[in-house]
Amino acid sequence: MADIFEPIWAVGLMTGTVLDGNIDVALLKTDGETIETFGAYTLAPYPPEIRTLLEETLKQARAWNFEGPEPDIFREAEGALTRAQSQAVKDLVESAGLTMADIGIVGFHGQTVLHRAPTKERLGDTRQLGDGELMAPILGTKVAYDFRSTDVRAGGQGAPLAAAYHSALLRSLDKTGETAVLNLGGVANITWWDGGDLVVAFDTGPANAPLNDFMKARGLGEMDFGGALGASGTVDEARLAELTKHPYLTAAYPKSLDRFSFTAAMADGLGDAEGAATLSAFTASAVGKALDLLPRRPKRLIVSGGGRHNPTIMAMLEDRAGAKAVSADQFGWRGDAVEAECFAFLAVRVLRGLPISFPTTTGAPKPLQGGRLAG
Numbered sequence: 001m002a003d004i005f006e007p008i009w010a011v012g013l014m015t016g017t018v019l020d021g022n023i024d025v026a027l028l029k030t031d032g033e034t035i036e037t038f039g040a041y042t043l044a045p046y047p048p049e050i051r052t053l054l055e056e057t058l059k060q061a062r063a064w065n066f067e068g069p070e071p072d073i074f075r076e077a078e079g080a081l082t083r084a085q086s087q088a089v090k091d092l093v094e095s096a097g098l099t100m101a102d103i104g105i106v107g108f109h110g111q112t113v114l115h116r117a118p119t120k121e122r123l124g125d126t127r128q129l130g131d132g133e134l135m136a137p138i139l140g141t142k143v144a145y146d147f148r149s150t151d152v153r154a155g156g157q158g159a160p161l162a163a164a165y166h167s168a169l170l171r172s173l174d175k176t177g178e179t180a181v182l183n184l185g186g187v188a189n190i191t192w193w194d195g196g197d198l199v200v201a202f203d204t205g206p207a208n209a210p211l212n213d214f215m216k217a218r219g220l221g222e223m224d225f226g227g228a229l230g231a232s233g234t235v236d237e238a239r240l241a242e243l244t245k246h247p248y249l250t251a252a253y254p255k256s257l258d259r260f261s262f263t264a265a266m267a268d269g270l271g272d273a274e275g276a277a278t279l280s281a282f283t284a285s286a287v288g289k290a291l292d293l294l295p296r297r298p299k300r301l302i303v304s305g306g307g308r309h310n311p312t313i314m315a316m317l318e319d320r321a322g323a324k325a326v327s328a329d330q331f332g333w334r335g336d337a338v339e340a341e342c343f344a345f346l347a348v349r350v351l352r353g354l355p356i357s358f359p360t361t362t363g364a365p366k367p368l369q370g371g372r373l374a375g
Contacts, residue, residue, distance in 0.1 A: 005031055005352070006031065007029045007030055007031045007034075007036040007037075008029065008030070008031070008104030008105070008348060009027060009028075009029050009039065009098065009102050009103050009104055010027070010028055010029075010030060010103065010104055010105050010106070010107060010344035010345070010347050010348050011025065011026070011027055011028075011089050011092065011093065011103055011105075011106045011107070011344055012024075012025070012026045012028060012106075012107040012109075012339075012340040012341050012342060012343035012344030012345070012346075012347065013025055013085050013088070013089065013106065013107065013108050013109055013340060013343060014109045014339040014340040014342070014343055015046075015081070015085075015109070015110075015111050016185045016186050016305075016306075016339065017058075017112055017185070017186035017187065017209060017259035018185060018186040018208050018209055018212055018259075018306065019051065019054060019055060019058070020212075020222070020223075020306065021045055021046050021048075021051045022043040022044065022045055022046070023043070023044045023045075023046060023084065023085050023088045024041070024043055024336065024337065024339060024340035025041060025042050025043075025044055025085075025088045025089060025091075025092045025340055026038075026039065026040075026041035026092075026334070026337040026340035026341045026344060027039025027040050027041065027092065027093070027096055027098075027344070028341045028344040028345060030344065030345050030348050031348065031352075032345060032346075032348035032349040032351070032352050032354055033168065033354075034168060034171070035168055035169070035172075035345070038333075038334065038337075038341070039096060040092055040095060040096040041092070041334055041336070041337035041340060041341070042088075042091075042092050042095070043336065044087075044088035044091065044092070046081075046084055047084065050077075050080050050081060050084055053073070053076065053077050053080060054077060054081065054111060056073060057071075057073050057074065057077040057111075057113055057129070058113055060073050060074075061074075061113035061114040061127070062114065062260065064114070065114070065116075066114065066116060066125045066127075070127075074113070074127075074129060077111070077113075077129055078110075078129040078130065078131050079131065079134065081110070081111055081129060081130065082108075082130055082131045082134045082135050082138075083134075083138070085108065085130070085135070086134075086135050086138040086139055089106055089139055090139065100139055100140050100141050101140075103139075103141050104141070104142070104348070104351070105141065105142045105143070105144055105344075105347045105348060105350075105351050106135065106139060106141055106142070106143045106144070106344075106347065107143075107144050107145075107147075107343035107344045107345070107346055107347030107348075107350075108130050108132055108135055108143050108144065108145040108343070108347075109128060109130065109145075109147060109343045110128035110129050110130020110145060110146070111128060111129045111130065112126070112127070112128050112259070113127050113128070113129055114126070114127045114258065115127075115158065115159065115256065115257075115258040115259075116258065117157055117158075117255065117256045117257070117258075118152070118155060118156075118157065118363075123152065123153065123155060124152045124156075124157060124158055124256075125152065126148045126149065126152050126158040126159075128145075128146065128147075128148060130145050130146070131145075132144070132145030132146065132372060132373075132374035132375075133374045135374070136374035136375030137375070139375075140375075141375060142351065142373060142374070142375040143347075143373070143374045143375050144343075144346070144347035144350040144351065144371045144372070144373055145371065145372055145374065146371060146372045147161055147343070147346060147350075147356065147370055147371045148161065148370070149370070150368060150369070150370040150371070151356075151357040151362050151364050151368055151370050154364055154365055154368055155363070155364070155365060156254070156357055156362035156363045156364035156365075156368065157202075157254050157255065157256035157362045157363050158256065158357075158362060159189070159203060159256040159257075159362065160183075160189040160191070160201050160202065160203060160256065160361065160362070161342070161346060161356060161357060161361075161362070162181075162183060162189060162191060162201065162338075162339065162342045163191045163199050163200075163201035163358070163361040164199075164342075164345065164346065164349065164355075164356060164358075164361075165338075165341065165342035165345040165346065166181040166183075166191035166193075166201070166338075166342075167191060167193040167199045168345065169181065169333060169338075170191075170193050171193075173302075173331060174195075174300075175193075175195035176195055177192065177193065177194045177195055177295075177296050177298065178298055178299045178300060179298055179299075179300045179301075179302060180192040180193075180291070180294070180298040180300075180301055180302070180323075181301075181302050181304065181328075182204070182287060182301045182302070182303050182304070182317075182325070183207075183303075183304045183305040183338065183339065184207035184208060184283070184303060184304070184305040184306065184307025184308060184310075184313065185207055185208065185305045185306065185307070185339065186206075186207060186208055186209035186212075186259045187203050187205075187206060187207055187209065187257045187258075187259060187261075188203065188204045188205055188206065188207035188283060188286065188287060188305075188307070189201060189202065189203045189204060190202065190204050190287070190290055190291075190294075190301075191361075192294045192295070192296075192298060194295065194296070198295070198360060199358065199360060199361060200253065200294060200295065200360045200361070201253075201360070201361040201362075202253035202254055202255050202256065202290070202293075202361075203255060203256045203257040204286050204287045204289070204290035205248065205249060205257070205262060205282070205283065205286025205287070205289075205290070206257070206261070206262035206279075206282070206283055206286065207283055207305065207306075207307045207313075208223065208283075208305075208306055208307050208310075209259050209260075209262075209263075210262055210263055210264045210266060210267070210279050210282075210283075211223065211224055211230075211264075211276060211279045211280060211283070212224075213263065213264040214264035214267050214275055214276065214279055215229070215276070217264055218272055218275075220272060223306075224276050224280070224310060224312070226309075226310070226311065227280065227310040227311045227312030227313060227314075228312075229272060229273055229276040229277075230273070230276040230277045230279075230280040230310070230312035230313070231277075231311070231312045232273045232277075233271070233272070233273025233274045233275070233276055233277035233278075234273075234274055234277060235274075235277045235278050235281045236270055236274055236277075236278045239266075239270070239278055240278055240281050240282060240285065243266055243278075243282050243285075244282070244285050244286070244289065246262075248261070249286055249289040249290070250289060250293075252293070253293060253360075253363075254359075254360070254361065254362055254363030255363075256362070262282075264279070266278070266279060266282060267279050277312070280310070280312050280313045280316055281316050281320060283307070283313055283316075284313060284316035284317045284319070284320040284321050285316075285320045285321070287301070287317060287320075287321040287323075288320055288321035288322055288323075291321060291322070291323060297322075297323075298323060299323060299324060300323060300324045300325075300326060301317060301321070301323045301324065301325045301326065302326055302327075302328050302331060302333070303317070303325050303326065303327055303328060303335070304328040304333065304335045304336075304338040304339070305335065305336075305338070305339065306336070308327045308328065308329075308335050314327075346371065347371070350369070350370070350371035350373060351373070353369055354369065355367035355368050355369055355370075356368070356369065356370045356371065357370055
């Protein structure tokens, strides 16, 4: 294992809580500290029946809420998504002209079905479906999985885990602390690095989840494509002012959210365009509150995740969060691949026994190793 400190090819897998029907798969050559090569990546669609199964699983997970035995559907969904994601890995590796023998490790995040942040009274809980012990023999390679449980059991938030990767990306770009990385997935999370030893990360508030759910509930499609509906509407400023009083937004970090912590109900009673505009504005306003909490307020946000494709939210980040918002793609990063790349990066850290969560990112009591290794 002496050569493990040399950069190796790793595959990262991520399926977000938005359930857009895709598995994000990315190749990354890394030693878990620096990034040598961005490899191929793809969005591999789930078969429709698995997508339907996962939607039902999320519904049952909310009803279960960590009380009593897990719903039976968890086992069925876990097997189905593990096999589907294993196939996605094989397909990507092959399309890149590599074989599984070239891959040092796979980082398998799994599907978050429920996440509950800790309080003063109790530890948090988190559940990702994904069977690394099943995936490893299917692929014939090592698999790192269950990245969040160790952190949660130690009293951490279990999220966000992207900080180590985001700060590695920032290292080659901006060491001044004037730039932060903002990921707009189902939930939004931010990473700020001072250029030295301090990395701060936390969930800022919702990103795409409430808006997507709002669009679906009103029969307007899967999402607000191109931010068109939001752009055509007027923000209900009185409603927004009330929403931005939510105590989460000014609570001290570390802090994290579940996909359903903020819901489409925030737009109840509003028209379609007005609702889309107001939900978009809330995402941006929540980011603004988050920037106020950082040790130093960054002037620029590098935005990854699906939300960067929404020009309405991107414009509102400048107006309402008071920072220049730039798509990650403009820096040679792959904005759709950052989360999957992150779990390739973290998998190599798991392999090397390096910490993946920290007191200033998840609230862990000390820098913590995490994840389990199969294969």
